[in-house]
Amino acid sequence: xxxxxxxxxxxxxxxxxxxxxxxxxxxxxxxxxxxxxxxxxxxxxxxxxxxxxxxxxxxxxxxxxxxxxxxxxxxxxxxxxxxxxxxxxxxxxxxxxxxxxxxxxxxxxxxxxxxxxxxxxxxxxxxxxxxxxxxxxxxxxxxxxxxxxxxxxxxxxxxxxxxxxxxxxxxxxxxxxxxxxxxxxxxxxxxxxxxxxxxxxxxxxxxxxxxxxxxxxxxxxxxxxxxxxxxxxxxxxxxxxxxxxxxxxxxxxxxxxxxxxxxxxxxxxxxxxxxxxxxxxxxxxxxxxxxxxxxxxxxxxxxxxxxxxxxxxxxxxxxx
Amino acid sequence: xxxxxxxxxxxxxxxxxxxxxxxxxxxxxxxxxxxxxxxxxxxxxxxxxxxxxxxxxxxxxxxxxxxxxxxxxxxxxxxxxxxxxxxxxxxxxxxxxxxxxxxxxxxxxxxxxxxxxxxxxxxxxx
Numbered sequence: 001x002x003x004x005x006x007x008x009x010x011x012x013x014x015x016x017x018x019x020x021x022x023x024x025x026x027x028x029x030x031x032x033x034x035x036x037x038x039x040x041x042x043x044x045x046x047x048x049x050x051x052x053x054x055x056x057x058x059x060x061x062x063x064x065x066x067x068x069x070x071x072x073x074x075x076x077x078x079x080x081x082x083x084x085x086x087x088x089x090x091x092x093x094x095x096x097x098x099x100x101x102x103x104x105x106x107x108x109x110x111x112x113x114x115x116x117x118x119x120x121x122x123x124x125x126x127x128x129x130x131x132x133x134x135x136x137x138x139x140x141x142x143x144x145x146x147x148x149x150x151x152x153x154x155x156x157x158x159x160x161x162x163x164x165x166x167x168x169x170x171x172x173x174x175x176x177x178x179x180x181x182x183x184x185x186x187x188x189x190x191x192x193x194x195x196x197x198x199x200x201x202x203x204x205x206x207x208x209x210x211x212x213x214x215x216x217x218x219x220x221x222x223x224x225x226x227x228x229x230x231x232x233x234x235x236x237x238x239x240x241x242x243x244x245x246x247x248x249x250x251x252x253x254x255x256x257x258x259x260x261x262x263x264x265x266x267x268x269x270x271x272x273x274x275x276x277x278x279x280x281x282x283x284x285x286x287x288x289x290x291x292x293x294x295x296x297x298x299x300x301x302x303x304x305x306x307x308x309x310x311x312x313x314x315x316x317x318x319x320x
Numbered sequence: 321x322x323x324x325x326x327x328x329x330x331x332x333x334x335x336x337x338x339x340x341x342x343x344x345x346x347x348x349x350x351x352x353x354x355x356x357x358x359x360x361x362x363x364x365x366x367x368x369x370x371x372x373x374x375x376x377x378x379x380x381x382x383x384x385x386x387x388x389x390x391x392x393x394x395x396x397x398x399x400x401x402x403x404x405x406x407x408x409x410x411x412x413x414x415x416x417x418x419x420x421x422x423x424x425x426x427x428x429x430x431x432x433x434x435x436x437x438x439x440x441x442x443x444x445x446x
Binding site (some may be wrong): 060061062064074098099105134135138140141142143167184293295296297298301302304305308309311312313314 | 346347348350366367368369370372388390393394395397398399400401421422423425427430
């Protein structure tokens with residue numbers, strides 16, 4: 001009996017973990033790419049369909065100009081040594097370009113009962129967390145009750161720009177700045193590397209704060225950010241922060257084609273000790289001709305989205 | 321020990337069930353249930369954070385039900401061959417949803433779309 005239970009449980013878990021299995025097409029159905037696009041990525045036209053495994057479309061990865069792309073390492077290029085004091089390039093999570101979506105919380109601190117219990121909340125931190133009604137994680141709520149500020153297109157803010165939908169990011173360096181240009185919400189950050197310190201007194205909290213960067217060795221940039229607007233959430237699952245939040249990002253250029261990102265959260269108002277949402281999260285270099293596509297939170301589109309889905313939670317017809 | 325392993329498995333199942341392919345709103349208003357509908361496209365909204373395919377479905381009694389079918393974000397769907405011009409009003413499609421509104425309103429989440437010629441357009445591969 002226990003064995004049968006275990007077998008059933010494993011089967012259910014396998015089915016649940018593999019949405020793909022629910023998505024199998026009927027026999028004879030065929031997948032295709034590039035329907036309607038006609039771009040370089042859509043190699044197959046209607047006249048030459050090729051059956052896809054399990055009836056699925058092939059998961060191609062294309063950039064904003066409809067060009068098929070993959071990380072340079074995935075193309076077979078062997079990485080050279082890490083250049084000195086240089087993060088410039090167009091980067092994306094690897095091995096999967098969607099590995100930074102983190103809908104249910106960042107990779108090293110997902111929002112599940114075990115990790116929530118481990119998060120060192122202060123009483124105010126816990127209370128604030130519980131007041132956040134989210135689309136994902138332990139505070140998941142019906143759509144009409146969600147109070148995520150990003151659902152109204154408030155700026156995603158920092159550090160959520162790193163911890164939710166971290167897609168492509170272009171890093172540009174000048175003599176005194178490191179600029180981060182993000183796909184998500186098409187926003188950017190300025191990190192000053194001219195030796196300045198974060199202002200002692202913050203007279204204007206900012207959505208993306210005040211950032212300074214220091215090279216701690218030839219291939220490691222440590223960025224400190226403070227002065228953050230406290231109405232944003234740390235991640236997609238409602239982790240709170242105060243205006244005392246200090247975020248430390250460590251970018252370690254492992255080699256020519258790879259960077260590892262570690263993020264440390266310190267906020268004595270909300271947490272009794274620092275914690276790490278990401279540890280050595282890998283970003284891979286893309287081709288220099290990779291065009292970062294738009295991913296914009298448009299207020300009118302978001303309002304339409306909210307309205308359409310509100311019907312899913314409003315009192316509807318009697319369920320049959 | 322056996323109890324522990326059963327508990328772990330159950331936890332695994334619950335955790336797996338709580339994940340979603342979608343990145344904004346979660347699953348709380350939906351129930352996981354595969355529902356297939358066939359109808360005519362009235363609108364294809366290529367919008368953030370998610371796209372929508374609107375569909376008129378005529379029942380056996382001749383009554384038309386207007387479905388709102390949520391699909392993934394444009395930035396994900398482009399990798400599966402979707403574009404802003406994939407559908408136009410009047411296209412006949414079969415939409416398979418992996419989850420539908422708990423309250424019975426005709427709202428659901430697309431897992432795949434079968435075109436009139438049999439092509440299958442999936443929204444996600446995991």
